[in-house]
Amino acid sequence: MIEDVSPYKCHIFVCTNARQGERKSCADGKSKELAIALKKRIKEQSWSNEVRVSRSSCMGLCEKGPNVVLYPQRILFSNVKHDDTEKIYSKICEIIETFD
Numbered sequence: 749m750i751e752d753v754s755p756y757k758c759h760i761f762v763c764t765n766a767r768q769g770e771r772k773s774c775a776d777g778k779s780k781e782l783a784i785a786l787k788k789r790i791k792e793q794s795w796s797n798e799v800r801v802s803r804s805s806c807m808g809l810c811e812k813g814p815n816v817v818l819y820p821q822r823i824l825f826s827n828v829k830h831d832d833t834e835k836i837y838s839k840i841c842e843i844i845e846t847f848d
């Protein structure tokens with residue numbers, strides 16, 4: 749094993765867990781589409797080397813979903829709608845500008 753520093757200033761995890769209606773899950777709120785929109789936005793900004801968007805499984809916060817978390821900043825966005833993509837993007841801009 750090799751321990752190292754993450755190459756990303758911000759790693760965005762979007763829960764895309766789907767339970768097919770069995771009980772509430774983030775995918776019910778179209779979180780997969782949200783992850784795609786965020787990835788597109790990051791790519792447009794040429795931040796692919798600094799910011800990473802990953803789909804995640806359940807974060808244990810299903811009732812609050814869809815959930816998006818930013819690390820290492822420990823920022824959680826809950827009840828995220830597709831229209832919130834720009835608000836999340838604005839937060840990422842803040843992080844990139846102040847990161848050192």
Ligand code: FES
Pocket residue numbers: 763764765766772773774775805806807808809810811813814815
């Ligand atoms: S399904 Fe997303 S937090 Fe559980």
